[in-house]
Amino acid sequence: MQKILSVANQKGGVGKTTTALNVAAGLVKKGRKVLAIDFDPQGNLSDYLRHEADELPTISELLQSAANRELDKLDVGSCVRHNHEGIDYTPSHIVLASAGVFLAQVVCREQVLRKLLSHPAFGSYDYIIIDCLPSLNVLLTNALAASTGVLIPVQTQKFSLDGLRQLEEVYRLVRENVNPNLEIEGVLLTMADNTNMSKAVEAEVRERYGQKVFQTSIRRSVEATNSTYVQESLISARNSKLGAEYQAVVDELLNGR
Numbered sequence: 001m002q003k004i005l006s007v008a009n010q011k012g013g014v015g016k017t018t019t020a021l022n023v024a025a026g027l028v029k030k031g032r033k034v035l036a037i038d039f040d041p042q043g044n045l046s047d048y049l050r051h052e053a054d055e056l057p058t059i060s061e062l063l064q065s066a067a068n069r070e071l072d073k074l075d076v077g078s079c080v081r082h083n084h085e086g087i088d089y090t091p092s093h094i095v096l097a098s099a100g101v102f103l104a105q106v107v108c109r110e111q112v113l114r115k116l117l118s119h120p121a122f123g124s125y126d127y128i129i130i131d132c133l134p135s136l137n138v139l140l141t142n143a144l145a146a147s148t149g150v151l152i153p154v155q156t157q158k159f160s161l162d163g164l165r166q167l168e169e170v171y172r173l174v175r176e177n178v179n180p181n182l183e184i185e186g187v188l189l190t191m192a193d194n195t196n197m198s199k200a201v202e203a204e205v206r207e208r209y210g211q212k213v214f215q216t217s218i219r220r221s222v223e224a225t226n227s228t229y230v231q232e233s234l235i236s237a238r239n240s241k242l243g244a245e246y247q248a249v250v251d252e253l254l255n256g257r
Ligand SMILES: Nc1ncnc2c1ncn2[C@@H]1O[C@H](COP(=O)(O)OP(=O)(O)OP(=O)(O)O)[C@@H](O)[C@H]1O
Pocket: 011, 012, 013, 014, 015, 016, 017, 018, 019, 040, 044, 132, 133, 134, 190, 191, 192, 218, 219, 220, 221, 222, 224, 225, 226, 228, 242
């Protein structure tokens, strides 16, 4: 069965995009058919994937077409791009930032992405990975409404846990109102290091979320910034420690945890 995973946390800079790309790359390496969706107007995932601006619709126009019931006017399948590492993706665009405006007029505005992803063009993917923006807005609720699971990267830093209650609340509301099948796929500890602070936060997260926390934590390493700089996944980099950690996360995902 197809899995649609939102990588979400409204806190900025916790490793969502790094996780989305490397989980996607790790799944591709394991032979899965994967689509990555950049659902953040900042477009960081698109950059990381080496996307170059083109004439094809971005996720913003696709969403708008779905909202206006005009998807039949587009060749949706041809809107999927392919990156040099074999990852299929739909890029973002800054105009996605105004999605709140056009969605405000739409009935069932939380379910527009869900409707888009139910298009036959997306049916053959084993996994769809959605890189969410750092906000609790209508784009996040769209992502959660369209997903089978949410993957929550949590940086092992002070205050990292503070915002999670709000995210849990949104998760609960989406489950209750639009998507009863939504699961917490996992909590992933990121940027872990040997400081007492990092260890304390890791212990607190493991205490609070138990089995939901991936056994593998992602360590803090300059490899991550280098990876975004050269626009290549950690997974594909030779002898990357973080690449091996992300591949272990993918193994945990595939083993059903
Ligand atoms: N394990 C890591 N160790 C060190 N740096 C990291 C690690 N993971 C990510 N980073 C770096 O931290 C920054 C933020 O990461 P990333 O863009 O993945 O976070 P994000 O949650 O998607 O941010 P935003 O909320 O802005 O979308 C980037 O510069 C990235 O290279």
